[in-house]
Amino acid sequence: MTTSEIHELLRARFGDDVAAPAGGPRGDQFLLVKGARLIEIARFLKETPGLQFDFCEDLTAVDWPKRNVIEVVIHLLSYPLRHSLVLKVEADRAAPVVPSLEPVWKTADWFEREVYDLFGVTFTGHPDLRRIMLPDDWVGFPLRKDYEEAGGWHGITNVRADPLVELKRLDDAARAEVARSAPPPPPPAPAAPPPPEKA
Amino acid sequence: MEKLILRRVDQNNEEMILNFGPQHPSTHGVINFIVQTDGEVITRAVPDVGYLHRSLEKIGESTGWHGYMPYTDRIDYVAAMFPNEGYATAVERLTGIEVPRRAQYLRAISGELCRIASHLISVGTMAMDIGAFTPMLHGVRERETINDLIEALCGARLTYNYHRIGGVAFDLPEGWRDRTLAFLDHFDRFLVEFDRLITFNEIYIRRLANVAVIPGPMAVDYGLVGPNLRGSGVDWDVRRDLPYGAYSDFEFSIPVGQGMFGTVGDSFDRYFCRVREMGESSKIVRQALEKLPDGEIMAPKVQRNLKVEAGEALSRVESARGEMAFYVVADGTNKAYRIRARTGSFTAMGIIEPLSRGLMVADLVALIASLDVVAPEIDR
Numbered sequence: 001m002t003t004s005e006i007h008e009l010l011r012a013r014f015g016d017d018v019a020a021p022a023g024g025p026r027g028d029q030f031l032l033v034k035g036a037r038l039i040e041i042a043r044f045l046k047e048t049p050g051l052q053f054d055f056c057e058d059l060t061a062v063d064w065p066k067r068n069v070i071e072v073v074i075h076l077l078s079y080p081l082r083h084s085l086v087l088k089v090e091a092d093r094a095a096p097v098v099p100s101l102e103p104v105w106k107t108a109d110w111f112e113r114e115v116y117d118l119f120g121v122t123f124t125g126h127p128d129l130r131r132i133m134l135p136d137d138w139v140g141f142p143l144r145k146d147y148e149e150a151g152g153w154h155g156i157t158n159v160r161a162d163p164l165v166e167l168k169r170l171d172d173a174a175r176a177e178v179a180r181s182a183p184p185p186p187p188p189a190p191a192a193p194p195p196p197e198k199a
Numbered sequence: 200m201e202k203l204i205l206r207r208v209d210q211n212n213e214e215m216i217l218n219f220g221p222q223h224p225s226t227h228g229v230i231n232f233i234v235q236t237d238g239e240v241i242t243r244a245v246p247d248v249g250y251l252h253r254s255l256e257k258i259g260e261s262t263g264w265h266g267y268m269p270y271t272d273r274i275d276y277v278a279a280m281f282p283n284e285g286y287a288t289a290v291e292r293l294t295g296i297e298v299p300r301r302a303q304y305l306r307a308i309s310g311e312l313c314r315i316a317s318h319l320i321s322v323g324t325m326a327m328d329i330g331a332f333t334p335m336l337h338g339v340r341e342r343e344t345i346n347d348l349i350e351a352l353c354g355a356r357l358t359y360n361y362h363r364i365g366g367v368a369f370d371l372p373e374g375w376r377d378r379t380l381a382f383l384d385h386f387d388r389f390l391v392e393f394d395r396l397i398t399f400n401e402i403y404i405r406r407l408a409n410v411a412v413i414p415g416p417m418a419v420d421y422g423l424v425g426p427n428l429r430g431s432g433v434d435w436d437v438r439r440d441l442p443y444g445a446y447s448d449f450e451f452s453i454p455v456g457q458g459m460f461g462t463v464g465d466s467f468d469r470y471f472c473r474v475r476e477m478g479e480s481s482k483i484v485r486q487a488l489e490k491l492p493d494g495e496i497m498a499p500k501v502q503r504n505l506k507v508e509a510g511e512a513l514s515r516v517e518s519a520r521g522e523m524a525f526y527v528v529a530d531g532t533n534k535a536y537r538i539r540a541r542t543g544s545f546t547a548m549g550i551i552e553p554l555s556r557g558l559m560v561a562d563l564v565a566l567i568a569s570l571d572v573v574a575p576e577i578d579r
Contacts, residue, residue, distance in 0.1 A: 024510015024529070027293045054419050058513070058541040062528055073526065075513055075541075079419065079435050086513070107422025110549040118256075133249040133578060142257055 001083045003029040006051065014041060030073070030086035035098050038089055042104045045076060045085070052078045053085060056105035059112060061119045063093070063144045070096045070119055070144075091121060100126035118143040213237050219563070221250050228574025230548075236560060244555035244563055246548050251578040259538035264290055264505040265364060267538065272358035274540050275576040278317035280310045281518035282525075282540065283362035288443060289514035289525040290364045294507050301494040302366035303445040308487045309352060309361055310516075311480040312379075315386070316345040317519035318473045318480075325470055325568040326397050329406050334397040341389055344382050351375055364505065365498030376488055383481050390478055398474055407470060408461030411554050411566040415464065421553075422546035425521020426476060427570055430456040430469035437517040449486045451479045466569035473571070506533050520544055520571055544576040 003021045010018040010031065018041065019032040033041050045053045053076040062071045074087040091098050100123035101108035112123045113132040120141035123129055131138060140147050152158055219232040229250035235242040255274060259267045271282035284306055291298060298306075323338030346356040351372050353361040361368055397403055413423065418431035428435060436453045438446040454475035456468030507529035515524045521543035528537040547570040555563055 024293070024508055026295050026508065027510040027512030030511070056422060057522070058524055058526060058539070060526060060539045060541075062537045075524070075526070079433065082440060084513075086511075105422070106420045107546050107549060110545065114545075131249075133252040135249075142254060 001051070001081070003031065003085060006045075006083075006085055007031055009048075009051070010041065010044070013044060017041075028086050030088050032088045032090065035089045035091065038087075038099050039101070039104065041087070042074075042101055046104055050081075052080050054079055056101065056107050056111075057084070059101065059108050059115065061115045061121055061143070063119060065093065065145050068093045070121055072098050072115065072121060074101070096121040097124060098122070099124050100129075102126055117141075120144065214242065219244070221247075228572075230572070230574050230577070232551075232563070234555075234560070234563070239559050239561075241555050241558045241560060241563055244551060244558075246551050248548060248574075248577050251575045253575075253579065255579045256538055256540065259535050261534065263534055264507060265503070267535065268362065268364075269358065269360045271540075272360055273575060274542065274579055275518065275520065275523075275544075275573055276357055277320055277573050277576075278313050278519040279357065279359045280306075280313035280361065281516055281523050283359060284310060284444070285514055285516045285518070285523045285525040285540070286527075286538070287362040287364050288516060289512050289527040290505075290507065292512040292514055293510055293527055293529055294364070294505070296365045296498045296501060298366055298444070298498060299495045300445070300492045301370075302496045302498075304487050304491050305367045305371070305496060306362065307445045307449070308379075308484050308491075309349065309359070309367070311483045311487070312345050312349060313359075314480045314519045315477050316342045316349075318477050319345075321519070321568075321571040322393075322397075322470060322473050325565075325571075326403065328564045328568040329403065331397055331400070331403065334393065337389075337393060337396065341386060344385075348375065348379055348382065351378075363497060363501075365501040366496050370496050371491075376491075379484065379488060383485060386481055387478070390474070390481075394474070398471065404460050404467060407467035407565060407569070408465055410461075410466045410562045411558060411569065412462045413464040413550065413554065417550075418464065421550040423521070423550060424543045424546065425517065425519070426472040427469055427521060427543070427547055429454065430472045430569075431464035432456050432458075432468075437515050437522050441515060443514070443516060445487065446483075448490060449483045451483050454479065466565050469569040469571075504533050506531065507535075518543060520547075520573065520576060540579055542576045542579065544570075544572040544574075545579075547572050548577055 007018060007021050014037060017034040017037045021029040021031055023029040045051050055077045057077045058075040060073050062073060064071065069090040070093055072089045072091065077084045089098050098121055100112055112126055113129060115121050116123060116129050117131040117133050118141055139150055149158060214235060214237045217234045217236060219234045221229045221231040231247040232244045233247060234244045255270055258270055268283060271286045272279040274282040319338035319342045323335035326334040349359060350356045352375065353359050353369055413431045415431045415433045418428050418433060432455055434453060434455050439453055454472045456463050456472060458468060459471065460467055509529055509531045511528040513524055513526045515522055523543065524541040526539040527535060530536040554566060
C-alpha cells in the first residue's frame, strides 16, 4: 500500500490527527501525526489486517532549531505485505516529550534510549529510559544542532597537546646529549710559521 | 554505573554481580555486560554499550556528501562494503542519480565477497568462543584470500571506501575475474570441509542446539534482522524481497532456520544460516562475474560539490549483519542535515537482556557469538 492509501485509512479513523503525506520531490513521503494519539495509531497500524506493520525498522529524531521542534521519525515495515511507512511526531524543543512505542514494538526500547541520549527527548511510559551511548553524567545532547562540547569529561580533555612541542623538547635534549658526550674540540692548530723573510 | 546494578547482593544469597567485559575476548569488541548470576546460572545480563561511540552521525553533518563515504566504512569495519553501499544508495535515491549497470554488478560482487569474509569471521570466532580454536584459523585463512582480492580491487583490506555516490571507484583489474573464480572453486570445497570440521561436530551441536531460542514473532518484535531473523524461521531477505542494485538478476536461495538439531531459532540455526549463506554468496558472485555487462562504472556528471534538494530518504541494504538502513535528510545545501545508520547489531543487543534469564554463563557466550554483534556497529 502506498503512503497516500494508508493516509486515507488513517484519516477515516483518526481524522485530522494525521496530516496529509508530505516530503521532498524525491525520496520518501511521511505522515505527521499528533503525539497524543501516537500509541493508538501505532497499534492500529500494527494490528489492522491489510496494514500489518509488524516491524519497527527505525526510530530516530531530527532537530530543527528554526522551527523550534524535534521530529521523532519512525520507519515501519510490514514483512507479510512488503510495504513501508514513515511516521513523524513533532515535539517542542524546550521540553520534548513523546509517548513511548515500547509497548507496541519491543525494538523501540533501545531506539528510544538512543534518541533520549543524543537528543534529550523524553519518552513517557518507557520502562528504562537512561543514556545508552554516553556516560550517565554527560551534559547536553550531542545530536542537537546547537550542541557545544563541554571541553572534557572528568579531567579527560578533548584538546590534544601540540605534538611538536614534545618532539622539539626531545630533539633538543638529544642534541645536548650529543654535544656533552662528544670529545673536546681539538686544540687550535699552531699558527703557521711566518713566511721566511727575504734575504 | 550505580544505576545499572540492579539489586544489592544479599548476604544469604549466593547471587553475585560480575562485570563481563569490556575487555573480554568473547564479547567481540568493547562491550560490557553486567551479569547477575547465581553460580553458573544467569539471573540477568544487562548490556552496557557505547564504548566505541565515535559520533559518526554527527560527523556526517559537517563533511559534505562525498566526504562522508570513508566514515561509513568505520560503522562496520568487518563488512565495510555494506555501509558504503547503504549510504551511497540513500543519497542516490535522494538525488535521482542513476547508477550504471556495471557499477551495480561490481557492488554486488564486492558486497558478496565481503559477506563471505564477514561470515567467516563470525562462524570462526563463534567456534572459538565455544572452545574450538582451529575453525577460526581455517576461516581467517580463507578470508585472507578475499582480502587480497578486495585489495587488488580497491587498494584497501579492511575499510574499503570503494563505493561512490553514483557508482564505484575502480573497475576490475586485469586477471581479477579468473583469480576470483579460482578462489570460489576452492571455497566451495572449503565449505564442505568446514562442515566436516566443525558444523556437524557432535560436541559443537550439543553446545548450540536449543540454546537461547528466539521464536519468530519475538525476533520480529525485537527488530532482529539478517541471519538472526532468518535463523528464527522468518523468511525475509532485503536482497530478494525489496531488491536493490543488481540483485534481481541473480538466482539464489535464502537459508532459513529449520531447527535441524533442536528448536527453530536456537543458536545453531543462526550459525547454520551463516554457513549456508556463504555458499549462496559464492553463487551470486559467479553469476555476476558471468553476466557482468560492459560500460561505465560511474554515473555521468555527479557534481563534486554535490548539493541535494531538501527531502529525506531511507535506503535498505542486506548487510552481513542483516538489514542496514541509512536515513538521510537533506536541506538543499552541500552538507547532509542528518545521517542516521540503523544497524543490525544495535537491535540484536536489545534482545540479550530478555533472553539471558536462566542461561548458563557459557551459553551467554554462545548467544552473543550467535548474534554476530560487532561493537563499532552497535555504537557508531
